[in-house]
Amino acid sequence: MPENKVWYLGVDPGSAKTGFAWVEADGRIKKVAVLATETLPEVLPQILGSAPAAVILGNGTNCESIKKMLMEVTTVIKILMIEEGYSTEEARKLYWQENPPQGWRRLLPLGLQVPPVNLDGYAAAVLVRRYLKKINTV
Template sequence: MSFYISVDPGNKKCGLLLADIKSGKVIEAGIAPLNKFSDFVASWNEKYSINKIIIGDGTNCTKIENKLKQKKILNLNYVNETGSTLRARFRYWEIWPPNYFIRWLPQEILFPPENLDAIVALILLEDFLNFTFIWPEKVDIKTWP
């Protein structure tokens, strides 16, 4: 298998996503505090044979890079994250389509009920690989303390 990690860096939290390139599926996703995200990345790096780690080039990307390098994680790649949060709103509704009458409303006015950081991490990975991943029903967005 060929695993990638994607990180959406933020000021207080990071969106994290683990995906298998060969199956085209998301394996795990969540939101971690900035001071603990590197522990989750290191854990995934030990458990899986990670090929690359994709990081959004915006907010706190240098801090993210430094924290990962402290844990001897060096296979880092950057991707432009301009507009990724807005695009994540639309991607959210592709993965979990609205039901009933809500589906008839324009998506521009719908706000997803979830925090979008993990979906932004998905967008970053999809942009980097120019590939659309499948989000299995069993994969929930976790919020790690």
């Protein structure tokens, strides 16, 4: 992420895998990733290296464990919890918005198609967008 732009790190916690999304303050997704949860202690310092404005953490499975890992890596960056209900369903819609089907697949209803990627990174982006919507409407 560019150093001069405000951005947020979304985290969709899980037991086996955790989704991450780098999202700009205007809601644009710069990058999504899914990592094995067991690797987080080694990779979190690199992920947080360029200092997001805040980490938006979903309140679902394994959130307390991941929050503890985040707090061990940084005491400067705010870690904000957000409701994660139905984020996977929203992530599916977001995936198709960002990656519209091509060729003959564009003729099939999206409800009948399965995204070819793991959606945890997109779920993390959904969490950040929920947070941005919340702070912009208050």
